[in-house]
Ligand SMILES: NC(=O)C1=CN([C@@H]2O[C@H](COP(=O)(O)OP(=O)(O)OC[C@H]3O[C@@H](n4cnc5c(N)ncnc54)[C@H](O)[C@@H]3O)[C@@H](O)[C@H]2O)C=CC1
């Protein structure tokens with residue numbers, strides 16, 4: 437039975453799903469050393485933001501197939517390291533959108549109405565109404581930095597509260613911003629004009645310290661900043677100073693450069709600062725959503741099914757996958773076949789989508805072909821996650837082409853491998869019942885289904901040669917399931933394709949090569 441380690445606290449609904457297919461161990465608060473020591477026996481790891489899934493953890497996890505992040509941000513996971521090791525990383529891109537957006541809105545309102553300080557004061561048996569005069573958000577300008585899923589929901593609600601909206605997001609169109617009632621502007625306009633600035637961006641090299649002393653200096657003394665996205669996008673020291681000195685009106689932070697927050701000047705600022713311990717996603721609803729979403733994906737992957745939100749398999753969303761699945765299988769089979777025909781090191785793979793297949797997304801098909809191509813060398817180590825990287829590291833040049841003018845079957849796929857031992861090509865197609873056919877080998881038309889064990893020969897088309905091969909195999913007790921010859925011209929060169937029931941015994945290939953007229957022979961295992 438597969439084993440799943442859950443190393444941060446996740447909703448029971450997720451554990452229940454995982455338990456259908458695996459032994460689930462919940463071990464939270466493991467030290468980095470304990471995690472490294474524990475991970476080797478597990479097939480899957482499920483985390484939230486607490487566990488740091490470093491390269492060391494990934495290297496130690498030699499059984500790991502999938503890492504599930506019950507949430508959005510995967511910055512606590514070394515995704516490139518996982519990709520190199522062929523480990524899928526999945527998340528829940530939408531499960532906590534509403535929770536995080538509502539937390540940002542709650543932070544904005546608590547800041548503008550001094551709710552935390554007022555609450556504290558009442559609890560201290562005071563009644564200080566004059567000290568806590570707030571300001572309304574109605575008709576104020578909100579600058580939304582990052583107009584993705586969470587930023588969009590914040591914008592929608594803020595608009596309903598009568599706020600004027602500015603937005604900055606270099607990857608969003610002005611039309612989309614307009615739909616949300618936002619004016620798309622440069623960051624500097626937000627810094628100078630906004631009364632409230634809310635951040636909904638990932639932490640990337642571009643967003644690191646986006647709000648620094650220089651940016652803070654441009655803001656109005658009443659501007660309030662809300663950050664429920666990621667720590668590190670604000671220079672915390674500069675922010676604390678700005679709030680303390682009244683350069684800006686206040687700040688509400690849910691996330692920090694270092695979590696848990698250690699020694700920090702932020703704590704020392706007496707008023708106009710609200711701090712929460714990364715609670716954006718902490719609602720019952722969001723926790724159920726993300727746990728179920730990610731547990732289902734881990735379960736599916738452990739059962740050999742695709743995941744719907746893989747972070748490190750580009751272009752493979754479930755709909756595309758479902759539609760392309762038979763072609764992915766075909767691409768993998770052809771990749772495996774052409775690598776065996778090529779024999780040596782492959783330097784270039786040309787993947788050509790033909791006929792109706794040209795309407796399909798080529799990227800997943802290319803990945804599948806590479807997976808097949810590399811499966812001889814890497815066996816089960818290669819998968820959809822790392823096939824492209826492994827190919828790149830081996831210096832395999834990949835060329836994608838589309839040719840809509842070819843009209844065989846309902847679309848076909850041609851792979852051409854150029855390598856140290858020459859050039860080979862194979863073409864395959866799917867019949868109407870989705871059955872695979874190899875339709876061309878090295879330019880010779882054939883029509884055979886792929887088989888576990890196959891023998892391909894290149895020979896001169898002359899009388900008697902087929903019989904000789906047949907009786908030679910018979911002599912070695914090799915049973916032929918089917919045989920076909922493809923040729924371009926009579927008595928020219930031809931290929932013979934035999935499907936055989938068992939692997940070819942040792943030495944038979946050498947005997948075949950001795951048959952007069954045989955130019956080449958290849959045994960294939962698919
Ligand atoms: N506090 C919490 O508990 C939670 C925090 N988050 C975090 O909130 C952030 C936003 O999440 P979603 O809206 O779901 O992600 P999203 O991917 O839907 O949106 C992020 C947006 O940021 C934009 N962006 C990227 N680089 C940018 C830049 N340099 N300047 C401006 N915009 C930029 C992107 O174009 C995108 O539209 C993420 O960092 C996520 O990890 C998410 C959920 C809970």
Ligand SMILES: O=C(O)C(=O)COP(=O)(O)O
Nearest residue numbers: 484485486507508509717
């Ligand atoms: O989903 C995200 O990106 C979050 O930041 C939520 O983090 P959490 O799962 O609550 O530790």
